[in-house]
Amino acid sequence: EPEVTQTPSHQVTQxxxxxxxxxxxxxNHLYFYxxxxxxxxxxxxxxSFYNNEISEKSEIFDDQFSVERPDGSNFTLKIRSxxxxxxxxxxxxSSTGAGNSPLHFGNGTRLTVT
Amino acid sequence: GENVEQHPSTLxxxxxxxxxxxxxxxxxxxxxxxxxxxxxxKGPQLIIDIRSNVGEKKDQRIAVTLNKTxxxxxxxxxxxxxxxxxVYFCAASINQAGTALIFGKGTTLSVSS
Numbered sequence: 001e002p003e004v005t006q007t008p009s010h011q012v013t014q015x016x017x018x019x020x021x022x023x024x025x026x027x028n029h030l031y032f033y034x035x036x037x038x039x040x041x042x043x044x045x046x047x048s049f050y051n052n053e054i055s056e057k058s059e060i061f062d063d064q065f066s067v068e069r070p071d072g073s074n075f076t077l078k079i080r081s082x083x084x085x086x087x088x089x090x091x092x093x094s095s096t097g098a099g100n101s102p103l104h105f106g107n108g109t110r111l112t113v114t
Numbered sequence: 115g116e117n118v119e120q121h122p123s124t125l126x127x128x129x130x131x132x133x134x135x136x137x138x139x140x141x142x143x144x145x146x147x148x149x150x151x152x153x154x155x156k157g158p159q160l161i162i163d164i165r166s167n168v169g170e171k172k173d174q175r176i177a178v179t180l181n182k183t184x185x186x187x188x189x190x191x192x193x194x195x196x197x198x199x200x201v202y203f204c205a206a207s208i209n210q211a212g213t214a215l216i217f218g219k220g221t222t223l224s225v226s227s
Contacts, residue, residue, distance in 0.1 A: 004157075031211050043150075043158060043203060045214035055212035091157050097211035102148060105157035 002026045004106035021077045023092030033093040116141040120218025129227045137204035138186045144206040152201045194225045
């Protein structure tokens with residue numbers, strides 16, 4: 001079964017540094033998402049992306065965050081200047097968009113900001 | 115905006131027993147309610163979903179019920195097995211691609227044999 005893949009599985013960075021989290025969505029999917037989960041807490045929506053544009057974003061997704069589909073297969077989340085509170089598990093998800101097709105999540109990237 | 119409350123936060127059952135997890139939502143415009151299972155070190159995996167034109171849906175040992183008037187929905191797992199042990203999340207959204215799924219805080223289910 002096709003799956004969403006995320007790299008790296010764990011990223012450690014220093015406060016103030018830029019990080020890029022990478023995702024390869026399922027190949028025939030058109031909608032892409034980033035969610036985050038702070039340890040022990042609920043999964044929170046960050047942003048959705050369709051046709052090379054942001055469809056919807058949450059309050060969390062401020063100017064420090066950006067998303068990009070640099071080529072036909074990758075979908076990236078960039079955090080410009082990381083803060084301690086950015087430490088979390090970041091999940092990429094994708095869906096076909098047909099009807100209300102379900103979201104398929106990757107296994108996440110654990111970001112640790114020191 | 116939408117707010118989803120989920121109870122209980124932890125649930126321990128004996129193998130073979132039933133488990134019930136309940137969620138409430140606040141936005142009457144929400145009409146899509148999926149349930150996700152998250153195992154350690156993995157992303158959430160969809161196990162069942164229900165739309166607002168349906169009151170109940172079953173898939174083998176799993177069932178979900180929806181009460182739109184009361185704005186609550188529940189997950190029922192029958193004949194639980196140790197491999198059902200995981201964190202379960204309910205979620206709600208408007209039935210439209212690209213819109214945010216709003217998750218509950220999760221229920222840690224432990225099934226002991």
